[in-house]
Amino acid sequence: MSAPVAAPYVPAAASRLxxxxxxxxxxxxxxxxxxxxxxxxxxxxxxxxGEPRSLLAVLPAAGAWGCGAALLLAAxxxxxARDARLRLGGAxxxxxxxxxxxxxxxxxxxxxxxxxxxxxxxxAFWVLLLCLGLLATDAITRLRPGPLTRxxxxxxxxxxxxxxxxxxxxxxxxxxxEYAVNSERFWRELLRHxxxxxxxxxAAVLVALPLGILCHRVPxxxxxxxxxxxxxxxxxxxxxxxILMAPLAALATAWPWAAALGVHGIGAAPAxxxxxxxxxxxVVANTAAGLGRVSRAAxxxxxxxxxxxxxxxxxxxxxxxxxxxxxxIRVVLVQNIGMVTVAALIGGGGLGTFVFQGIGQTAMDLVLxxxxxIVALAFTAAVLLDALVEVLERTKA
Amino acid sequence: xxTVENLSKQYGAATVVDDVSMQIERNSITVxxxxxGSGKSTLLRMINRLVEPSGGRVLIxxxxxxxxxxxxxxxxxxxxxxxHGLFPHRTVAENIxxxxxxxxxxxxRIRARVEELLQVFQLEPATYAEAFPHQLSGGxxxxxxxxRALAAEPALLLMDEPFGALDPIIRAKxxxxxxxxxxxxxxxxxxxxxxxxxxxxxxxxxxVMSEGRLLQYDPPAALLTRPADPFVARLTGQAERAxxxxxxxxxxxxxxxxxxxxPAVPASATLREALSELLWCGAExxxxxxxxxxxxxxxxxxxxxxxxxx
Numbered sequence: 001m002s003a004p005v006a007a008p009y010v011p012a013a014a015s016r017l018x019x020x021x022x023x024x025x026x027x028x029x030x031x032x033x034x035x036x037x038x039x040x041x042x043x044x045x046x047x048x049x050g051e052p053r054s055l056l057a058v059l060p061a062a063g064a065w066g067c068g069a070a071l072l073l074a075a076x077x078x079x080x081a082r083d084a085r086l087r088l089g090g091a092x093x094x095x096x097x098x099x100x101x102x103x104x105x106x107x108x109x110x111x112x113x114x115x116x117x118x119x120x121x122x123x124a125f126w127v128l129l130l131c132l133g134l135l136a137t138d139a140i141t142r143l144r145p146g147p148l149t150r151x152x153x154x155x156x157x158x159x160x161x162x163x164x165x166x167x168x169x170x171x172x173x174x175x176x177x178e179y180a181v182n183s184e185r186f187w188r189e190l191l192r193h194x195x196x197x198x199x200x201x202x203a204a205v206l207v208a209l210p211l212g213i214l215c216h217r218v219p220x221x222x223x224x225x226x227x228x229x230x231x232x233x234x235x236x237x238x239x240x241x242x243i244l245m246a247p248l249a250a251l252a253t254a255w256p257w258a259a260a261l262g263v264h265g266i267g268a269a270p271a272x273x274x275x276x277x278x279x280x281x282x283v284v285a286n287t288a289a290g291l292g293r294v295s296r297a298a299x300x301x302x303x304x305x306x307x308x309x310x311x312x313x314x315x316x317x318x319x320x321x322x323x324x325x326x327x328x329i330r331v332v333l334v335q336n337i338g339m340v341t342v343a344a345l346i347g348g349g350g351l352g353t354f355v356f357q358g359i360g361q362t363a364m365d366l367v368l369x370x371x372x373x374i375v376a377l378a379f380t381a382a383v384l385l386d387a388l389v390e391v392l393e394r395t396k397a
Numbered sequence: 398x399x400t401v402e403n404l405s406k407q408y409g410a411a412t413v414v415d416d417v418s419m420q421i422e423r424n425s426i427t428v429x430x431x432x433x434g435s436g437k438s439t440l441l442r443m444i445n446r447l448v449e450p451s452g453g454r455v456l457i458x459x460x461x462x463x464x465x466x467x468x469x470x471x472x473x474x475x476x477x478x479x480x481h482g483l484f485p486h487r488t489v490a491e492n493i494x495x496x497x498x499x500x501x502x503x504x505x506r507i508r509a510r511v512e513e514l515l516q517v518f519q520l521e522p523a524t525y526a527e528a529f530p531h532q533l534s535g536g537x538x539x540x541x542x543x544x545r546a547l548a549a550e551p552a553l554l555l556m557d558e559p560f561g562a563l564d565p566i567i568r569a570k571x572x573x574x575x576x577x578x579x580x581x582x583x584x585x586x587x588x589x590x591x592x593x594x595x596x597x598x599x600x601x602x603x604x605v606m607s608e609g610r611l612l613q614y615d616p617p618a619a620l621l622t623r624p625a626d627p628f629v630a631r632l633t634g635q636a637e638r639a640x641x642x643x644x645x646x647x648x649x650x651x652x653x654x655x656x657x658x659x660p661a662v663p664a665s666a667t668l669r670e671a672l673s674e675l676l677w678c679g680a681e682x683x684x685x686x687x688x689x690x691x692x693x694x695x696x697x698x699x700x701x702x703x704x705x706x707x
Contacts, residue, residue, distance in 0.1 A: 295482070306470070
């Protein structure tokens with residue numbers, strides 16, 4: 001009677017070899033992209049359409065096979081491996097191989113001393129980057145790293161990227177070519193981008209915190225305040241910029257000192273005001289919700305023990321509501337970093353300048369010079385604030 | 398001594414506390430009982446001015462409580478509420494140190510006081526000082542709440558249904574602890590409850606409130622033997638009043654010289670417990686033993702029954 005003995009082994013073996021669903025899907029997408037889409041685009045100059053080049057056509061045999069082997073390894077690990085560390089290792093190995101391959105393509109396709117030729121990453125590169133990036137994030141999520149580990153991972157990523165950019169690894173790629181031409185302006189617009197996003201957030205927090213406290217203390221005001229802010233949120237950003245132009249222009253005309261302070265119908269002023277208005281709702285709503293969540297007994301005890309009103313508010317109520325308030329601030333910051341992009345349309349500056357200039361010139365490389373840092377900024381803000389919220393939540397469970 | 402003079406509180410047309418006057422002796426436990434909505438909590442909260450009276454005044458040792466800002470007054474008065482109200486973001490030690498910090502005690506004095514209180518409340522400092530409230534059991538949280546209220550050595554402790562959220566066994570232990578604490582620190586305690594057993598067990602004097610008015614303010618035995626109002630009689634429970642009366646006297650107090658061959662009870666047991674023991678064993682008398690287990694006297698059934706009559 002061998003059947004009963006053998007039976008338990010079948011499901012065990014099957015589960016050990018059961019392929020990972022996400023790994024299979026991403027591998028399939030990656031394979032299709034690698035063979036169906038160009039790895040890089042070669043352009044004789046920046047506005048000409050690119051000629052597609054595949055990985056095999058660009059790299060020497062050893063390089064192409066090396067890169068292919070690394071990608072194959074990443075795919076095998078993604079499909080078969082269970083251990084999250086192994087999966088993360090596989091995805092990172094694939095990403096490094098991909099980065100080296102695209103950098104090498106730039107070096108090989110650019111004739112020495114030629115500054116006109118552009119080598120841009122192609123569809124296969126972007127799809128593979130997305131697939132490997134998803135695999136890496138998935139592996140990190142499975143590892144459940146603590147907040148500090150997540151921040152260290154992010155810092156590690158920036159150190160590696162910073163070192164390779166400083167070393168010039170990617171200098172022959174089109175985006176870096178655009179950077180080389182625009183480097184001075186790039187840092188200025190990046191700073192302006194961050195400044196607009198953080199400045200409007202800071203001003204909004206100064207107004208929204210008291211407003212949220214008021215909504216908590218006087219529940220009658222709550223529907224009115226939140227309803228008004230909700231209406232503002234539904235106005236599309238471009239429309240809001242337009243609505244603000246006339247009053248701000250009138251303001252600047254009526255009071256020259258306002259104009260001297262930088263208030264104009266177009267430029268940074270309407271952008272900052274619009275972002276400020278958009279920022280109010282999440283912070284006000286979360287402040288009121290966070291305060292509402294604070295234990296009434298703790299507040300009562302705080303008063304009963306002789307804390308002043310200010311001490312109760314700052315040391316008990318706001319401190320306990322802080323994780324919820326910070327969650328609101330996180331939403332606003334990520335939202336602002338994205339929305340500042342549109343401010344470039346009305347002369348507000350920021351990285352959106354490159355995006356819209358690039359669209360105007362049909363120079364995708366210039367668009368990327370603006371878009372990639374915007375994504376990186378938003379991602380960084382989200383990781384940092386999430387980690388902060390988690391640290392604060394942890395101490396009070 | 399606390400003097401409550403003609404104290405009233407109105408919210409709009411509703412009178413929550415109606416012209417209450419009472420004297421609270423120093424080093425005593427006064428229990429305020431009443432049904433919900435009787436105004437007992439409001440009365441308590443007017444003593445530390447969490448609620449400002451509409452009329453009348455409160456004097457503590459002859460001094461009007463309105464003579465100083467409310468928050469300074471409250472730092473001198475301990476306050477314990479139902480569900481403890483511990484700060485979830487602060488450790489046990491930090492919670493206990495709340496009022497001493499508000500009073501700017503120096504760090505060494507605060508540390509010594511926190512340690513002392515943790516020991517008094519049977520919470521090993523090494524284990525519990527740095528713990529957060531959510532890591533403690535309900536009974537431990539409640540003890541930390543009382544320790545926090547006593548941290549700055551207040552002469553007066555106000556307690557608003559402090560044991561309401563505890564299960565019966567832990568509640569009995571907490572009540573015993575409170576009696577010990579009161580002996581040890583000599584604190585004057587005013588405690589609000591709706592639990593008559595708790596009132597009889599803890600109170601040197603019991604104030605019965607109904608619809609904002611103080612119906613009777615007497616030692617527990619007087620409430621049973623001379624209820625001032627039908628409501629008081631109902632609240633104290635006519636079916637149980639004889640047994641309640643017995644529970645107010647200990648076997649040691651009622652014992653007479655002599656020996657008994659019946660079961661033994663400790664001198665600290667109540668007459669109610671001694672009677673129960675007699676009924677259970679079918680004996681005519683019990684031997685009363687002192688704390689060291691030596692015979693101290695005896696109690697007969699007749700003696701006990703005589704104590705159960707007004």
